[in-house]
Amino acid sequence: MSPRSSASGIPFASYVAIGDSFTEGVGDELADGRVRGWADFVALGMAAASEEPFRYANLAIRGRKLGPIVDEQVEPAIALRPDLVSLNGGGNDIMRPRVSIEGVARTLMDAADRVVASGSHMLLLSGANPSAHLPLGGLIRRRGEELAEAVRAMLPREGITFVDNWADQNLEDIRYWSADRLHLGPLGHARVASNVLTAFGIPVPTEWGVEEVAAAPPGERTRRTAEYYRRYVLPWIGRRLTGRSSGDGRAAKIAELTVVDPASARPL
Template identity: 75%
Template sequence: MFTSYIAIGDSFTEGVGDELPDGRTRGWADFVALGLAQAATANGDAGSVRYANLAIRGRKLGPLIAEQLPPAVDQRPELISLNGGGNDIMRPRVSIEAVAQQLVDAARTVTDAGIHLLLLSGANPSLHLPMGSLMRRRGNELDAAVRVHLPLDDVTYVDNWADERLWDIRYWSQDRLHLNPLGHARVASNVLTAFGVPVPAEWGVEEVAAGPASATSRRTADYYRRYVLPWVGRRLTGRSSGDGRTAKIAELTVVDPTAMPPL
């Protein structure tokens, strides 16, 4: 089991959509760190798991890798997770093959450093978004383009894009682009399961999955005003939701297995 873990990525990995009462984001990577810490404690190794999260929302894959991968590798964790490309495939033009190759090249950089890589796809929001069919097609193409290169030594791949449970609106925040706390917990359960680490029962992942699916809600004028128009405005002006932001946990820090707020 891994005792040091650094997450790099964009809003998906930062935890956008899972905001705590004090304004901090939590998200699936925090849940994974918690699951690792709780498993270590159960094995008599309390306080042995350290975690950092360098992810910043809005980052396209090239800047993400350039900014976040070197400091992550320099800290020499046992595990690095990488998700990216979601912001690339929402642009008017994108080379899917180039995005996939960037992910594979980054994976090799990590494994060549003797670090295990968790490579994971984001969840699929396309059923709930304007022009969702385009995003779905590109996401499917990216998923397939990455899989061509797998398996890779010392790389664990978790395919959240293909997790049909995550398509349900119950797992999505009000902007329909980012997961809510339940969605982030499900992604974390996918990751922990891939590593053979128990998923804490108090997360309620299985109970939620067993419940009936929700109907897709309508997109209202208020939805477009609050979420779509600001996104378009940032694209037109060359701004990003991550401008001026820094990593929420820049250095490896001991995880307290009892400190995570409940869902």
């Protein structure tokens, strides 16, 4: 199945995003406390390019490992009968002490096959590579590379579009990351969205400034201070030790397909 055609001139009229903090938009916090993120940007870009109402839902919840993403989000996404479903997952899995990379890749592809069988097009995408800025970055880089290679080895497949953000070396620049260095900041989310829109042949809104940022000199690598460990690393370790998740008690931020207002797109 290829991206379907539509009278609006873009391949889709509705889109549901599923996943973890990457897809929820953590790191791209707005003034009112909400998070935005690359999937919201993709919906805005598609709405801006469409001549018809474009609908969008985001079921992603931060902190979720891949198993709960698949168990809790795939069927609700399919039930909304969207033209397009996106899935990113496994990032939280590869940060655990033990993980089966092959198992994560197979779970991703099985979920993608379920989405395609339901009649929706599947956008499968890898996350950006944060390893240059994190403690134990070498381990994360190795596992991330193994996961990316395992997924690439299963592609291409009918009905699936793969956007390989892990291979986008520009995204490793510190300018694209938030203060915790684990989640993308606004610039990084906008770049991921531009990668997705470009994969579907949809124009990237110029007001996002993606090309200008990419052309600017790279940012300087920052040091990990005691304050950084106190604010970000120790709470993360505490959640792992107690079996808690940053997503405990949270609900999907956009649980139903909702018409997107293209005028809500704002420059970074």
